[in-house]
Amino acid sequence: MVKPQAVIQVEDLAYTVNGRPVLRGVSLSVQEGEIVSIMGPSGCGKTTFLKCLAGLLRPTRGHIYLEGRDIVGLSEEELNQVRRHLGLVFQYAALFDSLTVAENIAFPLRRFTRLSEAEIAARVREKLALVGLEGIENYMPAELSGGMRKRVGLARALAAEPRIILYDEPTSGLDPISAANIDALIVGMRDRLRVTSVIVSHHIQDIFRISDRVAMLHGGKFIALGTPAEMETSTDPVVQQFITASAEGPLTDVEINHAGHDRV
Numbered sequence: 001m002v003k004p005q006a007v008i009q010v011e012d013l014a015y016t017v018n019g020r021p022v023l024r025g026v027s028l029s030v031q032e033g034e035i036v037s038i039m040g041p042s043g044c045g046k047t048t049f050l051k052c053l054a055g056l057l058r059p060t061r062g063h064i065y066l067e068g069r070d071i072v073g074l075s076e077e078e079l080n081q082v083r084r085h086l087g088l089v090f091q092y093a094a095l096f097d098s099l100t101v102a103e104n105i106a107f108p109l110r111r112f113t114r115l116s117e118a119e120i121a122a123r124v125r126e127k128l129a130l131v132g133l134e135g136i137e138n139y140m141p142a143e144l145s146g147g148m149r150k151r152v153g154l155a156r157a158l159a160a161e162p163r164i165i166l167y168d169e170p171t172s173g174l175d176p177i178s179a180a181n182i183d184a185l186i187v188g189m190r191d192r193l194r195v196t197s198v199i200v201s202h203h204i205q206d207i208f209r210i211s212d213r214v215a216m217l218h219g220g221k222f223i224a225l226g227t228p229a230e231m232e233t234s235t236d237p238v239v240q241q242f243i244t245a246s247a248e249g250p251l252t253d254v255e256i257n258h259a260g261h262d263r264v
C-alpha cells in the first residue's frame with residue numbers, strides 16, 4: 001500500500017504489553033521537514049510509540065507508513081532496509097564501549113553504505129564538528145562526559161544522513177547550553193536538509209520553541225495535537241496541567257489511579 005502524502009503516517013496504532021494496553025489507537029501524520037514533539041507524563045508510552053515507529057516493537061494493531069511504506073508486518077531484513085533511512089537518538093542507545101568515538105560513528109556507515117575509508121573518516125569528522133566535538137575521534141566512550149556521549153550518539157545517528165530522525169529525550173541530563181545546542185541542531189537539519197523529526201521530551205519550553213506541532217499522549221491516546229500556540233491556549237485541563245507543571249489537576253488524579261491499579 002502506498003500513501004505518499006506524509007513522510008510518517010501512523011494509523012490507529014495500538015500496543016499492548018502483558019495484557020495492558022499502552023497505546024490504544026493513535027494516529028499522526030508528519031510532513032516532510034516537520035518537527036513534531038510528543039509530550040506526556042512518564043510511563044504514558046512515549047518511548048513505546050517511538051520504538052514502534054523505528055520498527056523495534058511490533059504493534060498489536062494499526063499501520064505505520066514511513067515514506068509511503070507500511071512497516072508493520074515487515075520481516076527483520078526488510079526492517080533493516082527501512083532503518084537505513086532512520087536516525088535513532090534513543091535515551092539508552094549506548095555507544096559501543098570497546099570502540100573509539102570514530103568507530104562508533106562509522107558503524108552505520110560501514111553497515112549501510114559503500115563509502116571508502118577516506119570518505120568515512122571525512123564524514124566522521126564532519127558529524128563530530130556538527131555536534132561541537134571536533135578532534136575526539138580516538139577517544140573511548142569511557143573517557144567522555146555524559147553530555148559528550150550523548151552528542152556522539154547524535155553524531156552517529158546523523159552519520160548516514162537519514163531523512164527521518166526519532167529522538168527520545170535528546171536533551172535530558174544535559175546542561176542548558178548543551179541542550180540548546182542540540183535543539184539548534186534539530187532545527188538546523190530541518191531548515192537545511194528538510195529532515196523530518198519526531199521528538200519525545202519532557203522539556204516543555206524547549207519543545208514549544210522548536211516544534212511545528214506538539215501532541216500530548218495520555219491514557220494511550222493523543223488527547224491533543226496542534227501547534228505550540230494552539231496547545232498553549234488549549235482548554236483541556238490535562239493539557240493545561242501538564243504544560244503549566246501544576247501539582248494539582250486531573251493528571252495527578254489519573255496517575256495515582258494508574259499506580260494503584262498497577263500494584264493490584
Ligand SMILES: Nc1ncnc2c1ncn2[C@@H]1O[C@H](COP(=O)(O)OP(=O)(O)O)[C@@H](O)[C@H]1O
Nearest residue numbers: 017018022040041042043044045046047048049
Ligand atoms: N518491555 C516491557 N514490559 C512491560 N512493561 C513495559 C515494557 N515496556 C514498557 N512497559 C510499560 O509501558 C508503559 C509505557 O512505557 P514507556 O513507553 O517507556 O513510557 P514513557 O517513555 O512515556 O515514559 C509503562 O507503564 C511501562 O511500564
Ligand SMILES: [Mg+2]
Nearest residue numbers: 046047048168
Ligand atoms: Mg521514555
